[in-house]
Amino acid sequence: MTSQLFSPGVEQVLDLSGIFVFALSGSLLAVRKNFDVFGMAVLAEATALGGGVLRDELIGAVPPVAFTNIGYFVTPLIATLVVFFLHPEVARINLTVQTLDALGLGLFAVTGTAKAHDYGLGVVASIALGMITAAGGGVIRDLLAMEIPSLLRWDRSLYAVPALLGAGVTAALISTGTLGAVTGSAAVLLAFGLRMLAIKYDLRAPRAWHRGSSNTGET
Amino acid sequence: MTSQLFSPGVEQVLDLSGIFVFALSGSLLAVRKNFDVFGMAVLAEATALGGGVLRDELIGAVPPVAFTNIGYFVTPLIATLVVFFLHPEVARINLTVQTLDALGLGLFAVTGTAKAHDYGLGVVASIALGMITAAGGGVIRDLLAMEIPSLLRWDRSLYAVPALLGAGVTAALISTGTLGAVTGSAAVLLAFGLRMLAIKYDLRAPRAWHRGSSNTGET
Amino acid sequence: MTSQLFSPGVEQVLDLSGIFVFALSGSLLAVRKNFDVFGMAVLAEATALGGGVLRDELIGAVPPVAFTNIGYFVTPLIATLVVFFLHPEVARINLTVQTLDALGLGLFAVTGTAKAHDYGLGVVASIALGMITAAGGGVIRDLLAMEIPSLLRWDRSLYAVPALLGAGVTAALISTGTLGAVTGSAAVLLAFGLRMLAIKYDLRAPRAWHRGSSNTGET
Numbered sequence: 001m002t003s004q005l006f007s008p009g010v011e012q013v014l015d016l017s018g019i020f021v022f023a024l025s026g027s028l029l030a031v032r033k034n035f036d037v038f039g040m041a042v043l044a045e046a047t048a049l050g051g052g053v054l055r056d057e058l059i060g061a062v063p064p065v066a067f068t069n070i071g072y073f074v075t076p077l078i079a080t081l082v083v084f085f086l087h088p089e090v091a092r093i094n095l096t097v098q099t100l101d102a103l104g105l106g107l108f109a110v111t112g113t114a115k116a117h118d119y120g121l122g123v124v125a126s127i128a129l130g131m132i133t134a135a136g137g138g139v140i141r142d143l144l145a146m147e148i149p150s151l152l153r154w155d156r157s158l159y160a161v162p163a164l165l166g167a168g169v170t171a172a173l174i175s176t177g178t179l180g181a182v183t184g185s186a187a188v189l190l191a192f193g194l195r196m197l198a199i200k201y202d203l204r205a206p207r208a209w210h211r212g213s214s215n216t217g218e219t
Numbered sequence: 220m221t222s223q224l225f226s227p228g229v230e231q232v233l234d235l236s237g238i239f240v241f242a243l244s245g246s247l248l249a250v251r252k253n254f255d256v257f258g259m260a261v262l263a264e265a266t267a268l269g270g271g272v273l274r275d276e277l278i279g280a281v282p283p284v285a286f287t288n289i290g291y292f293v294t295p296l297i298a299t300l301v302v303f304f305l306h307p308e309v310a311r312i313n314l315t316v317q318t319l320d321a322l323g324l325g326l327f328a329v330t331g332t333a334k335a336h337d338y339g340l341g342v343v344a345s346i347a348l349g350m351i352t353a354a355g356g357g358v359i360r361d362l363l364a365m366e367i368p369s370l371l372r373w374d375r376s377l378y379a380v381p382a383l384l385g386a387g388v389t390a391a392l393i394s395t396g397t398l399g400a401v402t403g404s405a406a407v408l409l410a411f412g413l414r415m416l417a418i419k420y421d422l423r424a425p426r427a428w429h430r431g432s433s434n435t436g437e438t
Numbered sequence: 439m440t441s442q443l444f445s446p447g448v449e450q451v452l453d454l455s456g457i458f459v460f461a462l463s464g465s466l467l468a469v470r471k472n473f474d475v476f477g478m479a480v481l482a483e484a485t486a487l488g489g490g491v492l493r494d495e496l497i498g499a500v501p502p503v504a505f506t507n508i509g510y511f512v513t514p515l516i517a518t519l520v521v522f523f524l525h526p527e528v529a530r531i532n533l534t535v536q537t538l539d540a541l542g543l544g545l546f547a548v549t550g551t552a553k554a555h556d557y558g559l560g561v562v563a564s565i566a567l568g569m570i571t572a573a574g575g576g577v578i579r580d581l582l583a584m585e586i587p588s589l590l591r592w593d594r595s596l597y598a599v600p601a602l603l604g605a606g607v608t609a610a611l612i613s614t615g616t617l618g619a620v621t622g623s624a625a626v627l628l629a630f631g632l633r634m635l636a637i638k639y640d641l642r643a644p645r646a647w648h649r650g651s652s653n654t655g656e657t
Contacts, residue, residue, distance in 0.1 A: 030590070036643035038598040039590030053496070058272070060281035062498035067563040074562075087646050124293075125286040139363070144577070146586045148365045152249070152258030160257040205255035208306045277491070279500035343512075344505040358582070367584045371468070371477030379476040424474035427525050 005114065005184040015111070016075050018104030023048035023079035024090060024097055026141045031087045033145050040083065043141055044076035051136030055112050055129050059119040098199055105159070106191030109134040109166035110184055114174065123171045130167030135160060154207050158198035161205065166191030224333065224403040234330070235294050237323030242267035242298035243309060243316055245360045250306045252364050259302065262360055263295035270355030274331050274348050278338040317418055324378070325410030328353040328385035329403055333393065342390045349386030353410075354379060373426050377417035380424065385410030443552065443622040453549070454513050456542030461486035461517035462528060462535055464579045469525045471583050478521065481579055482514035489574035493550050493567050497557040536637055543597070544629030547572040547604035548622055552612065561609045568605030572629075573598060592645050596636035599643065604629030 005011065026047030030040040049066040056064035066072045083090055090097065112133025116126040135151050138159075142149040150156045169187040173179035197203060224230065245266030249259040268285040275283035285291045302309055309316065331352025335345040354370050357378075361368040369375045388406040392398035416422060443449065464485030468478040487504040494502035504510045521528055528535065550571025554564040573589050576597075580587040588594045607625040611617035635641060 031646045033586070033590075034592050034645065035590045036592040036645050038643050039592070040646065042590060042598070057276060057495060058282055058286060063496055063557070063559055063563070067496060067559055067566065070560065070562050073566065084646050119282070121282055121286055122289065124289050125282070128286065128292065143362060143581060144587060144590065146365070146584070148252070149363060152252075152254045152261060152363065154253055154255040154258070160261070205257050207253065207255050208250045208259065208303050276495060277501055277505060338501070340501060340505055341508065343508050344501070347505065347511065362581060365584070367471070368582060371471075371473045371480060371582065373472050373474040373477070379480070424476050426472065426474050427469045427478065427522050 005111065005179070006181050011111075012071070014107055016071055017100070018107045019048040019072060019075045020079050021097060021100035021104050022137055023076035024083060025101060025138070026076070027080045027083040028087060028091060028097075029141060029145050029147075031083060035145075037080070037084055041077060041080045043144055044080045044083075045073070046144055047137045047141035048076040048079070049073075049137065050140035051108060051112070051133045051138075054136045054140075055116065055133045058129060058132070059116050059121060061115075061119060099196065102162070102192050102195035102199070103188070105134050105163055105195055106166045106188040109163040109191050110170045110187045113167040113170040114179065114184070117171070117174050123175060126174070127164070127167040127171050130170060131160065131163045134163040134166070154204060156204070158203045158205060159195070162191040162195035162198065165194055224330065224398070225400050230330075231290070233326055235290055236319070237326045238267040238291060238294045239298050240316060240319035240323050241356055242295035243302060244320055244357070245295070246299045246302040247306065247310060247316075248360060248364050248366075250302060254364075256299070256303055260296060260299045262363055263299045263302075264292070265363055266356045266360035267295040267298070268292075268356065269359035270327060270331070270352045270357075273355045273359075274335065274352045277348060277351070278335050278340060280334075280338060318415065321381070321411050321414035321418070322407070324353050324382055324414055325385045325407040328382040328410050329389045329406045332386040332389040333398065333403070336390070336393050342394060345393070346383070346386040346390050349389060350379065350382045353382040353385070373423060375423070377422045377424060378414070381410040381414035381417065384413055443549065443617070444619050449549075450509070452545055454509055455538070456545045457486040457510060457513045458517050459535060459538035459542050460575055461514035462521060463539060463576070464514070465518045465521040466525060466529060466535075467579060467583050467585075469521060473583075475518070475522055479515060479518045481582055482518045482521075483511070484582055485575045485579035486514040486517070487511075487575065488578035489546060489550070489571045489576075492574045492578075493554065493571045496567060496570070497554050497559060499553070499557060537634065540600070540630050540633035540637070541626070543572050543601055543633055544604045544626040547601040547629050548608045548625045551605040551608040552617065552622070555609070555612050561613060564612070565602070565605040565609050568608060569598065569601045572601040572604070592642060594642070596641045596643060597633070600629040600633035600636065603632055 006014065023044035026043040026045075027040040030043040035043065049072060053064040053066050056062060056066075109130045113126045113130030116129035121129065139149045139151055151159050166187050169190055170179065170184070173183050173187065225233065242263035245262040245264075246259040249262040254262065268291060272283040272285050275281060275285075328349045332345045332349030335348035340348065358368045358370055370378050385406050388409055389398065389403070392402050392406065444452065461482035464481040464483075465478040468481040471477075473481065487510060491502040491504050494500060494504075547568045551564045551568030554567035559567065577587045577589055589597050604625050607628055608617065608622065611621050611625065
């Protein structure tokens with residue numbers, strides 16, 4: 001299977017790292033929303049595993065890997081405990097969390113695209129599923145907390161575009177038969193780099209085009 | 220398969236037309252909510268394909284057709300581009316959009332019911348899945364935009380009832396072995412007509428029953 | 439199959455009772471949100487069947503039992519009719535509804551865990567799926583009504599913990615090969631009892647830990 005980019009041990013460590021930081025972002029939002037510890041755990045699990053579960057349901061890989069690999073399930077609970085006791089500290093190292101989140105975004109975009117292709121989906125669909133894997137958990141997190149998904153908001157820095165870049169490069173690598181540990185890592189780093197640039201320079205995507213005087217009244 | 224009501228070419232054109240107008244409604248809402256262009260695309264895809272994806276997941280037709288037919292995926296992106304550049308014009312032809320949306324509603328109610336029956340579901344479940352196909356995308360659209368689903372709201376004209384009519388007539392046609400291009404089109408037009416009447420005369424469904432003086436205090 | 443804890447007739451009656459009260463809570467919320475009668479029916483169906491549908495999708499039991507057993511689908515419609523005509527009375531017997539809801543919570547936690555195990559999932563995943571079966575419908579209900587899921591809120595009495603207790607005990611019974619009608623009922627009653635205690639004494643789960651002076655500023 002091409003989705004096994006790295007040695008199993010390396011892939012497992014990378015996956016669990018991504019899950020851990022996604023879970024941190026979920027449980028931190030739960031603290032801000034004043035949820036209890038179970039709400040924190042639910043939001044951590046949903047944020048960390050939601051994208052992969054959506055992907056697995058859509059490609060027909062049931063039960064989703066999140067329900068068959070116990071490490072995937074337990075990791076968000078550990079993140080919940082960390083945030084429960086140390087949330088001021090975790091919030092203070094926000095740049096570190098954002099950096100790890102960017103790494104998770106890139107990693108899941110690449111592995112999600114590769115897994116969808118393994119299950120026989122076409123190039124465009126595999127890219128879409130890579131993006132769903134990377135960004136789906138965050139959308140579920142925001143919905144459960146009754147916030148407009150930050151993925152959709154104009155006033156947030158680019159999130160979908162780095163995922164698209166990582167997924168698109170991965171699809172190109174698969175098409176040319178050159179996806180491997182080195183090239184896959186490069187795709188992850190490309191997505192990661194663009195996301196970090198987006199955070200640093202607050203890069204945003206345009207909103208719908210306005211012409212003439214109608215442009216002025218905009219908020 | 221009975222779900223192939225029309226010749227493949229005709230069905231494809233009808234499907235893509237329905238997807239296109241559903242996508243218009245999604246990206247127009249995104250403009251109103253001040254989302255960026257990627258938010259517009261996500262909302263367009265979710266509105267246009269969400270109902271069909273839900274249906275396919277529920278009947279076990281994975282991967283959903285939205286991920287195997289590239290036209291289904293690309294059409295909402297075209298609608299997004301149209302709205303991006305021309306949204307004042309698209310908003311101005313609101314009645315046209317609503318008319319096409321009503322046609323999409325009828326079409327998806329009928330084809331959704333037929334597909335569910337093809338996959339072995341019973342009459343009642345097929346009707347439910349026809350309604351989910353027709354109305355599910357709009358519910359996902361509203362949730363992603365953090366609005367109460369207009370399907371549920373009392374102050375919006377009937378939407379579920381036309382879908383129910385189209386799905387119910389389709390189920391009756393299947394049961395009597397008379398579903399074909401002509402009768403299927405009639406079912407679509409029945410749902411379409413009822414939806415247009417609901418828009419024109421602002422037909423609404425009743426709210427819970429109030430008796431005696433308790434009726435007065437209602438808002 | 440171990441999931442057949444009781445004789446088929448008994449299990450059917452219990453299942454439909456749980457579905458009925460979950461549907462009551464959905465349509466009562468719809469009345470409070472001023473939805474029309476179709477919004478009431480949608481919310482009743484989603485609340486009553488949502489948890490089981492999520493479970494069945496996740497374990498690969500498609501189409502979900504909610505779409506193959508017509509009683510499951512019709513029961514929420516009956517609950518909708520009851521609430522439509524009698525909602526002041528239903529709201530007045532709130533403690534009765536909460537009691538039956540607690541029974542449904544316990545029942546679905548136990549049967550959901552057992553069904554997930556039947557489909558080959560591990561202990562931890564089966565517990566998670568038991569909790570999803572029991573609490574998932576309520577989360578979908580709250581999302582559709584644009585309310586923060588009461589499962590996550592700090593200011594609501596314990597809901598996840600009773601489900602966890604019921605699911606955990608069931609998993610222990612399965613592991614020791616002692617799950618049966620009597621022990622299964624005991625697990626249901628344990629979850630039910632804890633939920634009733636939580637309602638009576640307004641038991642809540644803690645929020646994230648605050649230390650020193652930072653504790654004071656909390657809302």
